[in-house]
Amino acid sequence: MPELPEVETTRRGIQPYVEGRTIIKMVIRHRGFRWPIPDQLEDIIQGQKIKTIERRAKYLLFRCETGTLIIHLGMSGRLRVLDNDSHIGKHDHVDIYIDNGHVVRLTDPRRFGAVLWTEADTGAHQLLAHLGPEPLSDFFNADYLRLQSKGRSSTIKSVIMNGEIVVGVGNIYANEALFLAGIHPAKAAGKVSKVKMAKLVEAIKLVLEKALLAGGTTLKDFRKSDGKPGYFAQQLHVYGREQQPCLICQTPISCIRQAQRATYFCKQCQPK
C-alpha cells in the first residue's frame, strides 16, 4: 500500500500522540509477518518511553530508551491512533497502548510488513544498512542518478524503484514521475540522456512533495492515522488510467507489465 508519502503521512499523524509518551503495554495477536515478530517484544517494550518517531525509506522508527521499534507497512499495513477501548477487528494484529488513553494499532490483512526490534544503531541494521538516499534530500540529484544508472541495462523504472539507489519510490510514483519527465518506463537506464535524467529527479521530488501535501494516495485501503483518506489519487496522470485520454495529448494511456507490476504511460508523451 504505502510509498513514501503515505508512510510519512502516517508518521506525522501519529507523532503528536506518541512522542515523549510511555508505552503501557504491547499486545500482539498474530506474530506471522514477513519475519516473525520477536519473542518477548511485549516484555522488552513495556514501560519504555518513545523519545521520537522517525522515518527512513518506508520504515517507521520508534526510538525508545533501550532500542528502536522498526515497523514496515508492507502492501496493506496501516497504523492508526485510536481510543484504547476501540473494537478490535480481524486484521488488527498489534496494539501499542500509550499512557494517554490512546492505542497505536497496526492493521495488516496481508502481513507483508514487519515489526522488529533492534538495540543497535539502525543505520547498521541489516534491512537499513544498504538503503540509498532519501529522494527529497540533496544527496539525490541528477549527477548521482546518472552515476548510478551508468552502464545499466535494466529499465529506468526498475532503477528508480530500487531501494539501494533511491528509497521511497514505489509503483504509483515511479509511473507518475516518468510521465512528468517524458521518459518511457522501459528505456534502459544507462541510455537516458543527461537532460531527461535531471527532469526525472525533479519529477520524483515534485510528485512526492505534492502527494505529501495531499496526505498521500488512497486507492483502496490507505487511510491516514486519523482514518481519513489521502487525496492525491485525484492528481494522478497515468496510474490506473489505462485507455483513458492522456491529460496532455489525449492519446489513450497504455498499460504494460514490467517485473509483474502494472506500468502505465503515454506512448506519445513518453517516446522510447
Add this chain to the structure above:
DNA sequence: ACATTGACCTGGGAGC
C-alpha cells in the same frame, strides 16, 4: 556484479 523471477498473504472484483 547485475538482472529477472518467485515467494510471502488476504481480499476484492471480473467472468462463468
Add this chain to the structure above:
DNA sequence: TGCTCCCAGGTCAATG
C-alpha cells in the same frame, strides 16, 4: 450464489 482466476501501494531470496 458460488467457484476460479487475476490483481493489488513491497522487497527479500533464489536463480540465471
